[in-house]
Amino acid sequence: MEIQLGKTPAQLLPDRAVFLPKSQTLVIADLHIGKSATFRKRGLPVPEGTTQSDLTRLTRLLDLTKASQLVIAGDLVHSADGLNASTLATIEEFFGSLKIPSILTEGNHDSRAWISRRKLPFQILPQLIIDDLLITHDPADLPAAQAGIAGHLHPGVRIKDTRRSSLRTPGFFLKANHHLILPAFSEFTGIHPMTLGPDDQFFAEVREKIMEIPPALIRS
Numbered sequence: 001m002e003i004q005l006g007k008t009p010a011q012l013l014p015d016r017a018v019f020l021p022k023s024q025t026l027v028i029a030d031l032h033i034g035k036s037a038t039f040r041k042r043g044l045p046v047p048e049g050t051t052q053s054d055l056t057r058l059t060r061l062l063d064l065t066k067a068s069q070l071v072i073a074g075d076l077v078h079s080a081d082g083l084n085a086s087t088l089a090t091i092e093e094f095f096g097s098l099k100i101p102s103i104l105t106e107g108n109h110d111s112r113a114w115i116s117r118r119k120l121p122f123q124i125l126p127q128l129i130i131d132d133l134l135i136t137h138d139p140a141d142l143p144a145a146q147a148g149i150a151g152h153l154h155p156g157v158r159i160k161d162t163r164r165s166s167l168r169t170p171g172f173f174l175k176a177n178h179h180l181i182l183p184a185f186s187e188f189t190g191i192h193p194m195t196l197g198p199d200d201q202f203f204a205e206v207r208e209k210i211m212e213i214p215p216a217l218i219r220s
Contacts, residue, residue: 001203001209001210001211001212003174003180003203004177005133005147005148005149005177005178005179005180006132006133006146006147006177006178007132008020008022008132008133008147009021009022010133010149010180012172012203012210013061013064013065013210014205014208014209014210015057015060015061015185015205016028016170016182016183016184016185016205017058017061017182017185018149018172018180018182019065019067020130020131020133022131023068023069023130023131024065024066024067024068024069025067025068025069025070025071025130025131026061026062026065026067026069026070026071027070027071027072027073027135027149027182028058028061028070028071028072028073028185029072029073029074029075029107029137029151029152029182029183029184029185030073030075030107030151030152030154030182030183030184030185030186030189031054031058031072031075031076031077031185031186032076032077032078032109032184032186032188033051033054033076033077033078033082033087033090033091033186034051034077034078034079034081034082034083034084034087050186050187050188051087051090052090053187054185054186054187054188055094058185062098062100067100068100069100069101069102069103070098070100070101070102070103071102071103071104071105071128071130071135072102072103072104072105073105073107073136073137073149073150073151074104074105074106074108074109074110074136074137074138074150074151074152075107075108075109075110075137075151075152076091076104076110076115077091077113077115078113079109079112080112080114082113083113083115088118091120092120092121095120095121096121098121101122101123102121102122102123103122103123103125103128104122104123104124104125105125105126105127105135105136106124106125106126106137107137107138107152108137108138108152110124127141132147133147133148133149134146134147134148134149135148135149135150136148136150137150137151137152138150138152139152139153139175139181146178147178147179148178148179148180149179149180149181149182150179150181150182151181151182151184152181153173153181153192153194154170154183154189154190154191154192155170155171155172155173155181155183155191155192155194155202156168156169156170156171156183156191156192156193156194157169157171157194157196157202157204157213157218157219158193158218158219159204159213159217159218160217160218160219166219168191168193169191169204169205170183170184170191170204171183171202171203171204171205171213172202172203172204172210173194173196173200173202174200174201174203175197175199175200176197176199176200177199177201196218202218
């Protein structure tokens with residue numbers, strides 16, 4: 001589905017990504033690589049393989065869009081505890097194998113993991129501008145007067161199912177037509193239910209397509 005961020009076209013894609021056709025840029029947020037390893041280190045029995053599953057999805061999106069660059073809007077990694085030798089090797093191998101440049105706008109989890117101190121095959125910036133859009137991690141850093149993209153919040157909504165039940169789903173939160181908050185790319189994350197204002201929209205994946213969720217179906 002194509003939307004306008006200010007004056008810039010953007011394509012919302014299934015699998016929790018946005019594509020900017022003008023610059024051929026694929027943007028995702030909140031991969032949280034190493035989260036399952038962090039939990040296991042703390043004695044919690046969580047499954048392995050979540051990182052590889054997320055990276056396989058990312059590879060598929062890069063192939064599908066034929067993107068010329070990849071931007072991660074923060075929280076590539078989850079914590080310093082999860083950055084064991086195996087996790088670091090996975091990161092180095094994946095990004096080192098890409099034939100396009102990758103840029104990380106450092107998120108709060110990245111900074112707490114001191115990722116900027118490591119020698120990794122991608123550029124790390126606090127924020128950047130592409131196609132007149134400011135891309136950063138925290139939506140609070142998006143200026144009111146400028147269109148932009150952020151992550152951090154893991155947006156979702158509760159969709160009315162029956163009178164007493166609802167379904168929770170992640171998705172894209174578009175605030176006042178110019179600030180797009182991306183869903184967490186990693187499937188091993190929770191969601192933060194969003195409250196929509198009169199000028200806001202929410203888009204979610206339904207049967208492998210992106211659709212706007214009517215406000216009447218969203219349970220507050």
